[in-house]
Amino acid sequence: MRDFARRIESATPADRDRAVDALRAIAILGVVLGHWLVTALVVDSGTVHGASPLRYLPGLTPASWLFQTLAVFFLVGGLVGAKSHAGARARGESYGRWLRARMSRLLRPLAVVPVVWTVAACAMLASGVDQDTVRALCKLVWSPLWFLVVFAALTAATPLVAKLHPLWPFAVVLVVDLYRFGLDARGSFAAVNVAAGWLVPYCLGAAWSRGELHSRRTGWTLLLGGAAATAALVLWAGYPATMVGVPGVAVSNLDPPTLAVVTFGLAQCGAALLLIGPLRRALRRPALWAVVATLNLSAMTVFLWHQTAMIAVTATGLWMGGTLPGLHTVPDEPGWVLARLAWLPAFAAALLICRLAFRSYERQRPTRTKSLVVREGRPARPVAARRVQGPSWSLLPGGARHDPNERPE
Template sequence: MAEPAPHTPRRALHALRQGADRVDAATPASRDRAVDALRAFAILGVVLGHWLVTALVADDGTLRAASPLQHLPRLAPVSWAFQTLAVFFLVGGHVATRSHASARARGVPYGAWLRGRLGRLLRPVLALLTLWTVAATALLLTGTPLVTLHTLVKLALSPLWFLLVFAVLTAATPLVARLSPLWPLAVVAHVDLLRFGLHVGPSWLGWVNLAAGWLVPYTLGAAWTRGELESRRAALVLLLGGATATAALVLTAGYPASMVGVPGHAVSNLNPPTLAAVTFGLAQCGLALMLRERLRAAMRRPLAWAAVALVNLSAMTIFLWHQTALMATTATALAAGRLPGLHTVPDGPDWVAYRLLWLPVFALVLALCRTAFRSWEQGSRRRPAGSGRGRSRVVRVHRAGDGKAARATRGVQGLLGRTAEDHFRSRP
């Protein structure tokens, strides 16, 4: 007989804790949990930042992109908190250089190592491109205005520029593993001097910073691997030096205060990266390095660690689909009329308040996208014949005769257990 309903939440919570304990127990003692925590925070920072500063305004039967930063410049600090790409490149450089060194020590050829790294990075892109090719074709055939179609496709595919740069830097890891961050920083400074100081050079010159700008935190990650950033003093120098330089550039050199692009502004700190964006990234990296010990302590808590493992397992899926989740919610809800915080012009504090209420809805839709497309990131995992583990535990628990509480218990335990196994088998 099924147990009383009041016991179900308690049993589910107990199952969640048991699953988290399994994740914790499956983690090798040598694993630096702070690295995974920083990667998760960087990805979630970008996601929340985009959800807060990206608006789709419904106007005369079309959807156009807008930003509250255009109307509410006092919200610029939001971009300081959530533009966390530098931390992701810091972690990426650290993990890639460590992984490459380990592969060389084991005799793994560069080509095989690179295929493994890029496979996990680029497989989720195929799912995104496939769905949006079909969606864009359907929208075009049904008479969707070109302005709306351009807005949606541009937002959906905008994360791909990041992956392209990250893939190039990953491929160049053996070449930049010992490169000092001062060299790409000097390139960025010279490019900005020519662009904004001397007003000379070709129109494409700024795009040199797309590689050089993100190479700065990437090579900082390599320096971390070499043990050059272990001291608290090094992290403090990065934090204070980067923050001071950024403040000076914004206050005296005319750089925008926002660390993301703002529609209508002549200069974007992010597209391509400016010197202000790079120095701000140095400050973020310094703060991240200073927080390592606290993060390691926090990640000893099984529930916190299980949450970080879940995010890391689908990091690229979450990053690639978060704009689609926003647009799907916006387009679907448009059937109910122009809703505040979703379809209205982001020109006041009321819009901000309503947008905060929409964030849980975006998160729910993103969770559905993660469930549907996470297998593209994880890839197929063949199990030995006769292992008895060919079917998913999540599927097996839905058998007739099981009580609801028991199904919830084993479902959560199975999901978290598989997450731990997959996460630690496939990622360094």
Template sequence: MPEPTETALRRRARHLDTLTPASRDRAVDALRALAVLGVVLGHWLVTALVAEDGTLRTASPLQRLPWLAPVSWVCQTLAVFFLVGGHVATRGHASAAARGVPYRAWLRGRLDRLLRPVGALLALWTVAATALLLTGTPLNTLHTLLKLALSPLWFLLVFAALTAATPLVARLNPLWPLAVVLHVDVLRFGLHTGPDWLGWVNLPAGWLVPYTLGAAWARGEFRTRRAARTLLCGGTAATVALVLWAGYPASMVGVPGAAISNLNPPTLAAVTFGLAQCGLALLLRDRLRAAMRRPLAWAAVALVNLSAMTIFLWHQTALMATTAAALPAGRLPGLHTLPDGLGWVAARLAWLPVFALVLAVCWTAFRFREQGPRRHGPGSRPGRSRVVRVHRGAGPEAGRGVRRVV
């Protein structure tokens, strides 16, 4: 008699739980998963593709419904991703150096998995863009689609650059890049003397702040909750002050038509908001570790971590594929209509499961680019999950395989 699906899932989750080394900090994986899913959900909630006069253009509910700004506070989680990235890269580089692994080999391994899934995205959209041009798609529609599809790449480029700079910035005090952001914003918005390109200095400097906080975490500088509470309270107070009295937008993502975008490039308000997020993330570590002792919760987090870049790269494509596929049915609420009221918000919430289903199809088709193909050779079993791998150490467990979560 076939094993019930729920029982099989629980059995596999328990098996993964037993294979995970006790030394692994599951809170780090949980924070990374929450950061990725927050960005995905945020984009799905505040990105609208409006069908008008045979074309598609982007719009945002935040433009006409500014009271939805708190959505951006919950879902703009990039600072947490950079915090975790700095933590993991700093520990990984120190471990590699201790084992005598050259910097170049360490960096190649770090960047390989990060950038490997990009090729599939670029290949698909090259074919799609060519097909759309040949079928007479308006250029402004094509521009809208390509801008959304390729927008995640800016994040990967910045993250890759900071990863490569880990040996140089691992001991950098976060106050230094924070000071750069402060001075850039004073020139841009206070004195109005900076050139147009000056704001883009904040792109590396702004995300370097949470990255170096992650490095400090890896060095053990956040063992107590006091430092995390200081980050949370100080970052929150600074952000509130900047929004109320310095003219920064309340939304932590860009809003079409707004004079200032907090994210493109990052402003001082986005960075102080990121400090608050990092403080909250550090405060939640113990609770997340406790939650990750549940096998099903840990299995879900491990699955997201294994496919983090695939999910991140393809979530906008999933939204656009759903929107395009539904066009023959007319202008559907929450999908092709102007985001100007509660009705649109309710309809968009109803579309989220459809976006998730299409993203799952993309994940099934392209996750191998991130995880690598399954092996079917000697010593491996067909269909074996890449969630675990064999690791041989020099300790008491040397000589027998110790499977670890990747």
């Protein structure tokens, strides 16, 4: 392991901003652990359906504050997307070529998911599994992927939104919510917040790329201001306290994003900015950096297949041992939470198997450019690698370089 860590250390460019990779890894892990902890597959009369412990155990609401980390991912996406586009323009690269490179990192790993799950759904139906169960399982896999659609759209719009002030999309969310809740209006117009809500942290990331968010005062302002605004909206404006969707609840903070989840995202972005300095210092350790780099190598695979891993463990448990606590039971008591925590290593093991099976779809195809890459378990050596921004092992949403003249804090 020490040799592996040293190989990654030696292959990492000196100007790579490791803290940005760490923020991306934190965001991915937050989503994965959040889904594993607040999503249950309940077996009832031979049919499997989804449930959430947040509906039965309101005391778990703070877990949604800890594991709903999408704003951090969009912040990093805006930072890296804006830097990448600026670099492409400086090299005289066309928008189409730049966009194809960006989209390939998203779409190539995604393409295999519908193939595998179409085969799986057909096999389940042919073996006699009822349609409601198959529908619930497929929905569990597909529902988190809306995030990739929004991220791809914002990435494609980077040249237009890179210089957009975050207050503009924030104002759109505010107006939509005033009309939606203040006037008790219902309609599809609220879907505008799907783009506007996540455009706020994306624009913050683009501003960060221009050097506008480097002061600690900005971080503290976003953190404290966002937290205070979120608390006020929950306590006095009637917004839900949970920052994720809960089945059976009339209003969701995520579907579409509400003003509360946007202000909560501002607080998360402020916390991320304040963590940059400590993360840069901590990631000077080769062992810690190796963990972050390895996770970034498989970021899309982890995101795309973490629900499949949970489903695989649930199905295996049902086949081998019947109804098991924390796996197939209704999440309506604290004992379910403890049992679910005990199942997390099994979910992680299943996800590792998925990673081994599908990680090749994240690897960049070789071309003429030579660069140094790290291969797990093998010595580093020069190989053909694709000509992309950042080091060849960097992945979604790309490599960020640290300005050596920028203050670490």
